[in-house]
Amino acid sequence: MKFNTKAIHGGQKHDPAYGAVMPPIYQTSTYAQTTPGGHKGYEYSRTHNPTRNALENALASIENGTYGLAFGSGLAAIDAVIKLLKPGDEVISTNDLYGGTYRLFTQIFESFGVKFHFIGMNNAPNIENYINENTKLLWVETPTNPMMNIIDIKTVAAIAKKHQILLAVDNTFATPYLQQPLDFGADIVMHSATKYLGGHSDVVMGALIVNDKGLADRLYFIQNASGAICGPQDSFLVLRGIKTLHVRMQRHCENGAAVAKYLTTHPKVEAVYWPGLESHPNHEIAKSQMNDFGGMISFSTKEDSLEGAIKVVEKLKVFTLAESLGGVESLAGHPASMTHASIPKKEREKTGVKDSLIRLSVGIEAIEDLIADLEQALV
């Protein structure tokens, strides 16, 4: 089945009760039993819920995976992955990553004895310098948030396999429309489904997708035992979002390309970070592992100051100044003070997240209105 068909039908069955084409929202915490243990496969909604299961099947299908798991947020999904580890274990992570992921790693899990190394993974062989017998997980964001670095998934997967380490890829920015990390050898795909999968900025959710049965069983155990699940209403919304993922992404990519090209020619713009630009240092890797380049763009202005960046984001009218990304509407963010404020200034500046950096989530509005909005904000 092709991706566009999978987005609509993947893993779905018409509801057995009345043939409902869309899965009903099973707004129930529990299920009647005729005798202790005598039930129809559902006991309690932390463990299983038919609406969440329909979504989890869809997630597995669009990522070319076998097992899907949905969580109450992207961070809850990441939390479940790190709970596969034990004190003394080590993780090697991209150094450019969502500030909340960095905060979870350093401010929660380090105190449980897990050690994190944050490194540049553009040069994949460099990863091997950090591997020792305690290394259990490689954590990769690609494209990275917010510098849009591209990590070569296939090469990193080969390193992980050679050393028998798990590779998890945060596929939030790309979505499975653009890249399917399991096909390149990743063990775990993670999503903030809050973003493109939901697609309408009306839900917070996370997801994991895996192929290996043993790994899936350990993650299902953690999902149930720790309990950071999502509710049936939110499951319904994300399932509905996935059905239009391919058409939305096509427009996000078209508008992203137009905005990136516009910014590169603007006299006030210093640098544009978008993997579709031939000048992007990882453009060739992006071309080899992504079907297109997405709608996330970061840029800095020549004024190169906090005040200059704030002036621009405050002037925008069609772009809304807000955290998050991946919705149909265009958003602008200031990573240093918003999404990446929890990374110490010295650390974030090492990866390029300076005070003058602005991040755009280019939506699917008319491109003329988006360019006109940037034009009036950049005067």
Ligand code: P1T
């Ligand atoms: O917000 P939540 O659903 O918990 O997802 C966390 C997360 C994980 N991974 C990536 C790549 C992300 O971008 C996020 C959330 N990011 C934002 C809210 C943001 O504006 O960047």
